């Protein structure tokens with residue numbers, strides 16, 4: 190048997206094998222988009238066996254707001270969640286972690302925070318905060334604050350000023366439609382910014398809104414109303430999440446300013462075409478372009494592992510264009526391509542397996558007829574397959590090639 194025949198058989202085997210699997214995690218809500226991909230140290234878990242620190246802080250360890258719980262085993266935390274609170278109780282000086290999520294707080298004044306100079310983390314998610322009722326100086330005064338969780342509130346803009354120490358800022362599921370130019374400029378230590386599920390438009394993030402955040406690694410902008418790519422991202426950015434916006438194009442050379450990009454997620458947008466070398470990024474590992482209207486191939490960078498092109502308008506896939514040269518010393522890293530719900534008619538060129546020697550799966554699935562709409566409502570034919578892991582994760586699909 191010649192090599193070509195062997196490869197054809199393997200290719201057919203993979204294509205049929207693939208029908209068993211299917212995968213639709215992109216169809217689900219993006220509400221639980223994993224923001225922990227870049228994780229910073231979290232508070233230590235509660236432990237009854239833990240001995241308290243016998244340092245000066247202990248003096249305050251009995252001081253706890255009446256409505257809250259301050260475990261002696263974890264003396265720097267105050268738990269006030271699920272209490273139907275309408276206001277923030279006085280925060281004792283030694284408290285570093287304040288968990289006050291799931292309450293009915295609309296307003297924040299500076300009074301309860303007057304002594305709270307040790308705060309590092311505040312979880313105020315699932316409250317009813319309104320921008321007009323958040324005192325401007327509250328957060329600014331907290332000189333050690335690194336994590337602020339404000340998701341699931343009714344905020345209309347980013348509270349500002351915020352302390353420069355902040356590393357993670359979670360503002361998902363609010364009503365944010367505007368960002369003041371000075372709200373983010375000084376956040377030079379911020380690594381994670383979550384603005385998903387808000388009301389951001391292109392105008393909201395125009396100008397030098399984002400570039401001041403020189404340490405930003407992850408930005409979440411999914412479920413907003415953007416029509417173009419966010420301008421002016423800082424060079425440090427590694428993960429961009431833009432699922433479910435209305436983005437129509439990627440400007441020429443857009444990613445030249447973001448050479449550190451590892452993951453780009455933009456399914457459910459309105460991309461019709463992208464420049465051939467748009468994604469020529471040496472660190473890119475994950476590229477989600479499902480549910481767009483793409484039909485032309487583009488260059489696949491060497492370190493890309495997962496490529497999602499499902500629910501697009503591809504009629505054929507010119508592998509020689511996606512992979513213009515073979516470099517056996519530095520093989521392409523692609524392991525998974527998802528191609529279902531395009532308009533492909535023939536099998537994928539077996540050259541794909543030579544050019545992408547690590548390829549474990551081409552998910553070919555159902556292809557639409559030329560005149561068939563890409564209906565989201567059509568019944569799902571296949572069962573769920575394993576979901577490929579995040580960049581750096583282990584390979585999820587164990588099909589031998």
Ligand SMILES: *[C@@H]1O[C@H](CO)[C@@H](O)[C@H](O)[C@H]1NC(C)=O
Nearest residue numbers: 214215216217218219220221
């Ligand atoms: C999507 O979100 C809605 C409202 O939050 C919820 O009721 C629904 O079950 C979610 N669907 C999926 C597939 O997670």
Ligand SMILES: *[C@@H]1O[C@H](CO)[C@@H](O)[C@H](O)[C@H]1NC(C)=O
Nearest residue numbers: 279280281300301302303304
């Ligand atoms: C701040 O601390 C002082 C001294 O410990 C105390 O008297 C006062 O009630 C505290 N105020 C608040 C708002 O926690």
Ligand SMILES: *[C@@H]1O[C@H](CO)[C@@H](O)[C@H](O)[C@H]1NC(C)=O
Nearest residue numbers: 288290291312313314315338
């Ligand atoms: C903040 O509260 C939300 C809602 O309960 C919870 O899901 C999340 O894990 C909390 N985050 C932190 C860092 O405690």
Ligand SMILES: *[C@@H]1O[C@H](CO)[C@@H](O)[C@H](O)[C@H]1NC(C)=O
Nearest residue numbers: 216217218219412413414433
């Ligand atoms: C897409 O975003 C809109 C808000 O712009 C939201 O209403 C809708 O639920 C989102 N769709 C999904 C699948 O999350």
Ligand SMILES: *[C@@H]1O[C@H](CO)[C@@H](O)[C@H](O)[C@H]1NC(C)=O
Nearest residue numbers: 465466467469470488489513
């Ligand atoms: C990708 O970028 C590298 C270096 O930046 C360049 O040498 C190469 O020609 C580019 N490839 C394509 C297909 O544009």
Ligand SMILES: *[C@@H]1O[C@H](CO)[C@@H](O)[C@H](O)[C@H]1NC(C)=O
Nearest residue numbers: 505506507508509510511538
């Ligand atoms: C792929 O594109 C190249 C360059 O445009 C062309 O020469 C080649 O014939 C195409 N291959 C297929 C299989 O269409």
